[in-house]
Amino acid sequence: MxxxxxxxxxxxxARRGRNIxxxxxxxxxxxxxxxxTIVRLGANVADRF
Amino acid sequence: MAMATTETSRDAARWQDFLQLLKPRVMSLVVFTALTGLVCAPVAVNPILGAVAILCIAVGAGASGALNMWYDADIDAKMRRTRGRPVPSGKVQGADALTLGVVLSLFSVMLMGMALNWLAAGLLAFTILFYAVVYTMWLKRWTAQNIVIGGLAGALPPVIGWAAASGDAPLNAWLLCAIIFMWTPPHFWALSLYTSEDYAKAGVPMMPVVKGASSTRTQILVYSLLLVPVCIAPSFTGLGGPAYLSVSALGGLVFLLLAWRLFRSRAGDAADPRRTAQSPGGLYDVRAGARDARNLFAFSILYLALLFATLLAEHLMGVAPLELFA
Incomplete structure (x- = not known):
């Protein structure tokens, strides 16, 4: 038993570990x-100039 | 009472058990081949976006592993190699494995689409569906050609990596896919020649179980003869350099030699009396008659690793490809 x-x-x-x-x-x-988002925005902005 | 027991076992699942559902070892191979595809693409990708692409492919591969473990729990429970997996061992409930697989599939495909491009995301979604539905739910239990056709799922990561970097999937990307696709049958059949009792017990129609060891050895030799030219081909299409040509040709010769020895052997002909339930042995621990199968299995892993590592190294170091026919 x-x-x-x-x-x-x-x-x-175990529950605490799963939650973390x-x-x-x-x-x-x-x-x-x-x-x-920042990387793709930056690339698109750079492409404009 | 039964409910209480179920709730207790569900509560006892550790995060490491869920990590095991993602098949980390398979994931590492997928990452390696996908990275090679990404680096070989003739387009410079932003390193952060490249890392995100590899992460998406790794998570997608893990998701399909979780879906596989959810559906195959009945088979896994019957085989020595897989009975300790989280679902058959009762550490994780099947429904939880399914949920994890679906959620990670959606996250990885959506992130790939938003961060890189939708061709790569579509290929990733196709790969996950092909592995989880076509291979796991259909081919694996139905035909001895299961790992031949199902091998496509394991062969696609370099194409996804290439597509993530360049937005397209040209012939050279599919050549990397063809290498893994043609490599899969001799690799898995060599293994199944000395683990076929396990597959037979689980009712999985692996080639040695359905067609016998002799036919399997012949088919391994035929696939090996087809594999080696495919492995050398990148040297003629502007993908591989001189090191790749050497590794693919010399390694190919060794591969063919080992496949020939296996063809001439009696590997898989008789059940192995040493491999009992009490002493199952490891993947490389086989009786003398099956040693040729073990040797080809072990070398096949080394050969594929060397091919992709050489391609990766050549492209990272800027070695010019041979372009013998270009």
Whole structure:
């Protein structure tokens, strides 16, 4: 028989790890979209002159 | 009670388990070949956009891996090599693997389209769909030609990389695709010659299971004879330089020698009594009779890696291609 308290702690740790991973992924996506926008805008502006 | 157990196991899934769904080892090969396509394209791409393109291809490959693991959980549970994967081992639920695969597919294709171009995004979407639907859901369980046709999904990343950089996909990009496409059958069939019991148990119609070891060895030799000229071809189309010509020709000779030895061997003819459930052995740990299959399998990985590494190095160093026919 496994200890329910220990299982809850492990589940809480796993959930926290998943939440952090999702947060990191979403922040990274937002940063990538921002940087891509700047790079593409910059190239298009440079093309005009 | 059952619900509580399910909820507990779902809660216990770690982020590393989800990472395993993306097949990181396959992803690294995809990144390598896609990078070669991107660098070989005759257009200078912004390094940041190039990195985003490679990231999109890697995530797209990972997404198709997750979709594959979701659908193939029943097969994976029966095979020694795959039974420890997150879904069959119960670490991750199938529905979660499906969700991850769909979400990452959408993110990677949309980002590729917005950051680079829609030809690359379309090719990436096609690759994901081809692997997840055509190969995983259809070919793999239906025909012994599964890895021949399905190999297209693994062969497309250099074309996507090329298209991401240049916005088009000329003959040379498809030549890189053809190299991986022709390389896939001898590579996988050599492996399946000494793991065919696993495939038979799972009901997967791999070539040795359906046609037998002898026919498989013959087909490996035929595909190897077709593969080597395709590998040398970039030296004649303005893609490969002198180093590439040397590596592709010399490596090709070794490949043919190993394929010939395998053809003459009895690899795969009998079940291996050493490979039991208690002592499954590794991919390279095979009995003497199957050593020729193991040797070709191992060399095929080295050959493909050398071909793409040489092309990558030549283009990064600015070595002029031979253009023997140009």
């Amino acid at each position: 496994s200890d329910p308290k220990r299982e809850d702690e492990a589940a809480a740790r 991973a999702i947060a990191v992924g979403l922040v990274a996506f937002a940063v990538i979209v921002y940087v891509v």
